[in-house]
Amino acid sequence: MNNTLEQLERGAMAGAQRLDLQAAGLSVLPEAVKGLAGSLEVLNLTGNQLSDLPDWLADFEKLKVVFASHNAFTHLPEVLGTLPRVEVVGLRACCIEHVPAQALAPSLRSLILTENRLTTLPGAMGDLQVLQKLMLTGNALRDLPESLVRAPRLELLRIAANRVDRVPGWLPEMHGLAWLAASGNPFSDLGPGRQAPAGQGDALTLTVDWTDLEAGALLGQGASGRILKVSLRRDLPGIGSKGKSFALKQFKGEVTSDGLPGDEMAASLAVGDQDLLVAGLAKVSGVPEGGQAMLMPLVAADARALAGPPDLDACTRDLYASDWCLTDVTVAQRLMADAAAALASVHSKGLLHGDFYAHNLLWHPPTGAVRLSDFGAAVVLPDSVPGGIPLWQAMDTCAFGIWLGEVAERLQGAAAGHLRQATLAVSAACRFEPPARRPSMSEVAGQLRSLSPVR
Incomplete structure (x- = not known):
């Protein structure tokens, strides 16, 4: 539910723990927000024209979560580093080029800076002793600060779709790192000399035309695309006979927190068709409006996500x-x-x-x-x-x-x-x-x- 400035100004939000001012046309944070300094825990400012945050935000001692994606920031606001309890900061798809060390609060557990313009990060990143999740996909980073190796609780790191040409040797040595997205960087570009994984040459080149597929029900959709049930209009050697059903993933063509759709498709096709996996079977050509899609096995209707x-x-x-x-x-x-x-x-x-x-x-x-x-x-x-x-x-x-x-x-x-x-x-x-x-x-x-x- 989106709140309104009128509610703030007449005191209807007194004592609120959450404030949502999404797409409200804001270029500055209204001073009426000051009245929530003693109670506010979650502040959502997504989709405005903010380029900075006011110094008085430092008085919000209970503030834990700040979302301000799709704004006009060119730097991570330094006032965020003064918030004593802030745990989650998300500024995705802004214009951020600089992260001041002073903007990094010691209490940060999750920092989301996906789709910005970062080329470097401060050495102070390694001082974040409780940082667990760091999302940096879709920037212009050429390397990572070696100080990150000192971040003892970092478990999830997303650095896909950057410009990292030489990955640091200390990265895979990090003891707690369990989830990494790193495709779409020069160091992970296989180039023309690298062969497909053993036994997967056919999967990487097998192609089905869009016109050979009969679209059915929408099975689901997520950040990277939607999944449709499809069936074959005719017999296709190496794929199946007419009428056989599959799942088709149609990519949105946008950067996600994990990386680029083309990289996901390449990895999925490289794994190929296996009983224990839900991976790519073939590329799909002729997708409407020039999109990307791949054919996948159809999972049993009674299968469900474990969590x-x-x-x-x-x-x-x-x-x-x-x-x-x-x-x-x-x-x-x-x-x-x-x-x-x-x-x-x-x-x-x-x-x-x-x-x-x-x-x-x-x-x-x-x-x-x-x-x-x-x-x-x-x-x-x-x-x-x-x-x-x-x-x-x-x-x-x-x-x-x-x-x-x-x-x-x-x-x-x-x-x-x-x-x-x-x-x-x-x-x-x-x-x-x-x-x-x-x-x-x-x-x-x-x-x-x-x-x-x-x-």
Whole structure:
């Protein structure tokens, strides 16, 4: 619900904890907002013409969240660094070229600066001791400040679609980093000399024409595009016979927090058609208005996401239904083993998934069968990455270990005790420090397959 200046001026917002002034035509923050200094926790100023924030905002001692995307800022306002409790700052798609060190509050957990004009970041980034999520996709960064290695709680980093030509060697060594989007940079551009992952040459070149598809129901949509049910109008060798149904992802063509649609499609097609994955089968040509699309397997109607994505409070942790638990140890073991095998399959093609989460696992509750989806953050890693491809893939292993811990917490019943302890042991190994000593995902999959559900 959007609030109005008239409500503010007549005192109708007194004591409010949240203020939404979206697309209100603001070029300055109205002084009437001062009346909320003692109560306001969330301030949403998205879609205005603001170029700065007033110094008096420093008096808002309870303010935790500031959203001001799609404004005219050329710098991150320094007053944000004076807010004692601010945890989330989101200024996406502004014109920000400069981040002053003084604008970085020590209490920051999540900083979102996607789609701006940043070329550098201050060394003070490493002083953010509670920073968990840093979103920088769609800028013009050429490197990252080495001080970031000192940010002990950084778990999620998005640097896709920048200009990083030489990735720092310390990045994959960060002990807590579990989710990384890095496609669309010069260092991750495979170039004409790099071959497609082994066995995937056909998947990368197979093409279906838009006119060969019969569009059906809308299955869903997200930040990067929409998914339609489609069927083949005629027999297509290598794809299927007339009438066979698929899912089609039609990209919006816009930068998302994970990166560029073309990079997502390339990574998804590089993985190819596999039972444990929801990945690309073929490119689609002749898309209306010159868009991009790819054909994907149609997931069973009763498959569902294992969890919901993180909210502001959870930051980097998924949200499970309050009553969700696993009481059937056979189902639980298959869920964990299939998920590990799916991620191991991605790694076998030289990719980093970058977004291994429960909300990207589509599962069948009666059996525990699961498929890994969403390659928006994935990248086909060049052989030249510092430390080697397995070290980078250890970030995915860390994310998997976090997820295993979440599953272990939800194993219930007397029969689950042994499996819970064994699962926690594998989870700890996946999160081992330093990252180079973590097991590969193929090893993890083997360990989970061999677990005895009961003693």
